[in-house]
Amino acid sequence: MIEARGLVKDYGTFRALDEVSFSFDDPGIFGIIGHNGAGKTTLLKCMAGLIQPTAGDLVIEGIDVRRNPARLKEMLGYLPEESRLYETMTVESYLRFFGDIYGIPADECRIRSDKLLSSLKLDPQGKRIGELSKGMRRKVAIARSLLHKPSLLIYDEPTSGLDPMTSRYIIGYLAHLRDTMQKTILLSAHNLYQVEEICDRVLILRQGKIAAFGTMDELREQFGSLSYHIRFVTADPSALPHSLSFEEESGEYVVIAESMDDLNSVTAAVASAGGTLRGIESRYPSLEEMLLMIGK
Numbered sequence: 001m002i003e004a005r006g007l008v009k010d011y012g013t014f015r016a017l018d019e020v021s022f023s024f025d026d027p028g029i030f031g032i033i034g035h036n037g038a039g040k041t042t043l044l045k046c047m048a049g050l051i052q053p054t055a056g057d058l059v060i061e062g063i064d065v066r067r068n069p070a071r072l073k074e075m076l077g078y079l080p081e082e083s084r085l086y087e088t089m090t091v092e093s094y095l096r097f098f099g100d101i102y103g104i105p106a107d108e109c110r111i112r113s114d115k116l117l118s119s120l121k122l123d124p125q126g127k128r129i130g131e132l133s134k135g136m137r138r139k140v141a142i143a144r145s146l147l148h149k150p151s152l153l154i155y156d157e158p159t160s161g162l163d164p165m166t167s168r169y170i171i172g173y174l175a176h177l178r179d180t181m182q183k184t185i186l187l188s189a190h191n192l193y194q195v196e197e198i199c200d201r202v203l204i205l206r207q208g209k210i211a212a213f214g215t216m217d218e219l220r221e222q223f224g225s226l227s228y229h230i231r232f233v234t235a236d237p238s239a240l241p242h243s244l245s246f247e248e249e250s251g252e253y254v255v256i257a258e259s260m261d262d263l264n265s266v267t268a269a270v271a272s273a274g275g276t277l278r279g280i281e282s283r284y285p286s287l288e289e290m291l292l293m294i295g296k
């Protein structure tokens with residue numbers, strides 16, 4: 001159970017989080033999205049106990065994060081937006097170093113590291129961290145965040161800067177951590193298709209305030225109803241009613257109808273102008289469209 005009540009974070013006179021309140025009590029993946037500077041990293045850092053909120057309450061799994069951030073660290077794996085790894089260490093010695101910090105015995109640490117590296121499909125071949133690619137380094141940072149078997153993961157842009165294949169692999173891996181290991185994952189991301197794909201709940205921040213919060217279905221309901229994308233061909237588009245606004249896409253015409261009545265009148269108009277329907281697709285607004293509606 002995660003509960004934030006009236007969370008405020010000021011950096012000097014600038015208010016980065018402004019009375020943020022939400023609660024989230026199921027295990028699952030919780031996405032935080034928003035334009036640049038909306039306050040995502042600030043909120044994640046507050047939840048990880050890395051910075052102190054200026055005001056408000058934050059309770060995670062019964063732990064009062066403001067008063068007892070050290071207790072939270074035992075159950076938390078944190079992945080910062082940019083991980084500073086120790087460049088001259090090998091991956092194995094880096095994970096062993098963190099295993100020591102967590103008090104994991106050397107043998108157990110080796111077993112866990114091997115397992116994590118293999119499940120992340122990372123074969124460092126004795127290389128030093130400074131010699132690894134960006135995607136490999138991100139995987140090392142993820143392995144480090146999981147070494148002490150935390151139940152809660154806070155990941156700031158886990159796939160930023162990764163190629164599509166690595167990025168897809170990481171997203172699949174996070175879904176696996178939720179589905180087979182029952183981890184709760186809080187993440188921020190700019191790739192909204194990925195958020196839409198794996199997040200059970202999404203919080204949209206705008207200028208430090210909550211603009212929307214809910215499951216994808218709840219957000220779709222909040223941001224608008226179903227629309228219908230009608231595709232058709234016609235030899236004579238000038239025969240269509242002038243009021244009909246359409247676009248041309250790869251030799252077909254597309255009209256967006258906002259209601260069933262609209263859909264009926266568009267299809268009737270296409271038929272009477274001698275056109276032929278090619279398809280009707282029903283669509284809810286995507287997260288990207290929601291974010292554009294909210295504005296900066």
Ligand SMILES: Nc1ncnc2c1ncn2[C@@H]1O[C@H](COP(=O)(O)OP(=O)(O)OP(=O)(O)O)[C@@H](O)[C@H]1O
Nearest residue numbers: 011012014016034035036037038039040041042043
């Ligand atoms: N240490 C700081 N001192 C002063 N202002 C800060 C500090 N950290 C963040 N801010 C400001 O707080 C606001 C929110 O920043 P934050 O990094 O939380 O946004 P974000 O949503 O994570 O942005 P991005 O998507 O660009 O990573 C920004 O206006 C930023 O300039």
